[in-house]
Amino acid sequence: MAALIDTHCHLNFTEFDDDRAEMLMRAHQVGVTHLVVPGVSKASWAQQRNFARHYQNWHNAFGLHPYFIAEHQHSDLEQLSIELGKGGAVAVGEIGLDATCEAMDKQRQLLQAQLQIAVDFDLPVILHHRKTLDEILKMVRDSGLTRGVVHAFSGSQQQAEAWVEQGFSLGVGGVITYTRARKTRAAIGALPLHALLLETDSPDMPTCGKQGQRNEPSYITRVFDALCSLRSESPEVVREALWQNSRRLFNLNC
Numbered sequence: 001m002a003a004l005i006d007t008h009c010h011l012n013f014t015e016f017d018d019d020r021a022e023m024l025m026r027a028h029q030v031g032v033t034h035l036v037v038p039g040v041s042k043a044s045w046a047q048q049r050n051f052a053r054h055y056q057n058w059h060n061a062f063g064l065h066p067y068f069i070a071e072h073q074h075s076d077l078e079q080l081s082i083e084l085g086k087g088g089a090v091a092v093g094e095i096g097l098d099a100t101c102e103a104m105d106k107q108r109q110l111l112q113a114q115l116q117i118a119v120d121f122d123l124p125v126i127l128h129h130r131k132t133l134d135e136i137l138k139m140v141r142d143s144g145l146t147r148g149v150v151h152a153f154s155g156s157q158q159q160a161e162a163w164v165e166q167g168f169s170l171g172v173g174g175v176i177t178y179t180r181a182r183k184t185r186a187a188i189g190a191l192p193l194h195a196l197l198l199e200t201d202s203p204d205m206p207t208c209g210k211q212g213q214r215n216e217p218s219y220i221t222r223v224f225d226a227l228c229s230l231r232s233e234s235p236e237v238v239r240e241a242l243w244q245n246s247r248r249l250f251n252l253n254c
């Protein structure tokens with residue numbers, strides 16, 4: 001049986017400082033063998049590299065997240081290129097636009113520059129969006145990028161199909177465990193299987209029934225089960241496809 005890959009989890013965050021090794025053990029026990037950890041700010045990158053040296057199959061992406069817009073400086077972009085130049089990164093991320101955060105123009109400038117960096121390094125991107133899905137798609141089209149993932153996809157089937165047409169994958173997370181997320185569940189059920197990736201966004205985005213608690217990669221089985229309930233294919237076929245999709249996008253050596 002194919003293993004599971006959590007393609008989006010912030011395992012370097014302080015929420016895991018007390019039990020990181022045990023948390024990774026729990027993930028391994030339920031079949032999660034590989035993890036993709038997106039960067040959020042310049043300050044996180046060195047720490048991520050350290051963890052990747054200590055823990056097996058911990059894959060890093062590096063980027064400047066819109067949540068931390070106040071922290072980012074223009075010179076961080078140059079540092080990002082230097083960091084990526086060291087090798088070992090599987091993507092540029094987490095990058096994007098968040099309409100609930102401040103400084104939208106600065107967000108746009110940083111996103112545009114990071115999309116170009118991804119093109120230059122021939123890497124996929126991990127995209128964060130909130131009320132900005134269509135604007136980001138336009139910027140991605142302009143950049144010429146054709147590889148990446150829309151993290152925590154929530155939206156209509158029509159929006160999802162536009163991303164798939166651009167060559168992008170859609171990150172399937174805890175959202176689909178909530179039956180009230182009708183539009184997103186319908187879209188995820190109808191999209192081509194080759195466009196889907198599994199993710200938890202740990203420590204955030206708890207699955208249904210775990211609200212208010214820390215999320216962790218071992219709970220990805222709940223997302224997987226919810227996904228299978230929305231798909232016509234067998235769980236084995238879904239699992240194998242998710243494994244192949246993750247390996248292909250991030251060029252994982254597994």
Ligand SMILES: [Zn+2]
Binds near residue numbers: 201
């Ligand atoms: Zn994230």
